[in-house]
Amino acid sequence: MDQSLLEVNDLTKIFGEASQKQKKQVVALQHFNAVISGTTPKIITIAGESGSGKSTLANLILGFIKPSFGTIMYKGQDVSSFDKGEMLTYRREVQAVFQDPYSIYNPYYCVEHIFDIAMHNFKLTDDKQKKRDLIEDALNLVGLKGENVLRNYPHQLSGGQLQRVMIARAYMLKPNLIIADEPVSMIDVSLRAMILEIMMKLKDEYGISFIYITHDFSTAYQISDEIYLLYHGMTVEKGNTVKVINNPHHLYTKDLIASIPTIDEKWEGHIEVTEDLESDRGQLKPTPTFMEVEPKHWAVLS
Template sequence: MENENLIEVNHLTKVFASRGVMSKGQIKAVDDVSFSMPQEKPTILTLAGESGSGKTTIARLILGFIKPTSGKILYQGRDIWKMTKDEWVRYRKEVQAVFQDPYGAFNPLHKVDRVLTIPIRKFKLANSEEEATDLISEALGVVGLKTDEVLGKYPHQLSGGQRQRIMLARAFLLKPKLIVADEPVSMIDASLRASILNVMLDLKSKFSISFLYITHDLSTARYVSDNIIVMYLGSIMEMGPVDKVLVKPLHPYVKLLIDSVPVPDPERRWKNRIELPRIEITSQSLQTRGCKFYPRCSQRMEKCSKERPDLANVEEDRWVACHLYQ
């Protein structure tokens, strides 16, 4: 079918039970989230938000590590929890993951080669040893590594940047349609970060691989992605093309976030001051009705404390969940 999306997330909700000593409760880590990524054209979609926004939970849901409380995840139109065994194997091949800590993904006792040979064996990508070697050197070349630099070495002998590139090479081996990348550069030094982001851009343009890029860092989101979703406490606040959302944000929360990103230029320092909360908004005092950002919002209205705003289509390709725009 031609009009199916690559990934479609429908009313996705994930509730975790919190078993505190003092309180028992439920935390809605992901709260009725819907979005999609197109099939026809490779795109990089950023899922941005602060800690506790639910962005990593969405990644784990899409990768099938955890089951949604309600809602669906469709891959090319098929519900990932209703797939046949064959469909699931294909899904696991076509949707790959890269994580924040490029050290944790390696077994320190094994040479890094193993990370590349295992998927070849598991998914029977090569018919001979020779073919396997060719695949590996192609994949390493694509991510800008030379075989003799990295093969035969142990993880601790490589830099974080090299290790993260090997993880991208590993994902590339499987010719995926989508890579879910959860904070892939946040532990990488600045001088090496740019080259990892450039590898992502290359994989998109040359090999038609889409990315779901999960990050708290809006500057790298601007650099690498086409579209962005900004989340707050489990809900989407704003969604649209990155060049619009990050340049002219609509939602007061997104405005506050962007205003707080430090500009790397001493001549453009913050002029106004911000006040941090004097005492914390704890999960108990969380807005159960109304807008989740209500307690912190500078433009709040009476309505906002009572009615939760829907994610509404306010411009051609932009969506905002805020009563100011409804």
């Protein structure tokens, strides 16, 4: 049997629980299930509006916050049971690229710093020449040269350069999975394609899977294999990206996809979220039942 790389079961995160009783509870993510295969690398899109739980999911997988219940299994082992050494391995193998390339760099240090701390903590190599080769190799992959970026301070580089350096850093660590939390939303359109191409290349040539978090359907359509649509923390539709986007079934997905403006016609529609759907916000609900609407395409039918 093919061992899964990452398996997420019934993952739920409720904010404002336990000690803060008066505080209103907010269910940021609920009953999230997903499997990433260990043999065939994939790009999986997590899409949804702001506040739908996309970034909560990223933070949960990266271990920045703990799940309220549900498990994250990495190579068949529960992430929450990892000891220090295992956690360090997990940290190296599951990397991330964040949304804002300007705030991710410590303004006090040169860009080189992010490579140095990763090298040092993960003990990649002690040899100076080897270090330089590793960094140079990673930077070349994203179309940059070490001499042009490494000795610069973050504010001296453009957003596109900074984001590519981020990807180079993630690549240098030879991870199995990269969580890309809206990696292109702050980058101008001309550089967007370049970053997406690098992601595709990393997937195809180096076998790195991606969890691509976005609210942008066109880029998701372009690069991803599977898509999960989140609505108020709930998965409402999932499956093959092409099938889901071409043939949406859930009411919310339909609205969302219909709202994408196209370049050749004037957008006449308007988004109206029905009262019914809005009142659900932030409440824990029973596990949703998915209907298979067509092969490799499931939806919660309301």
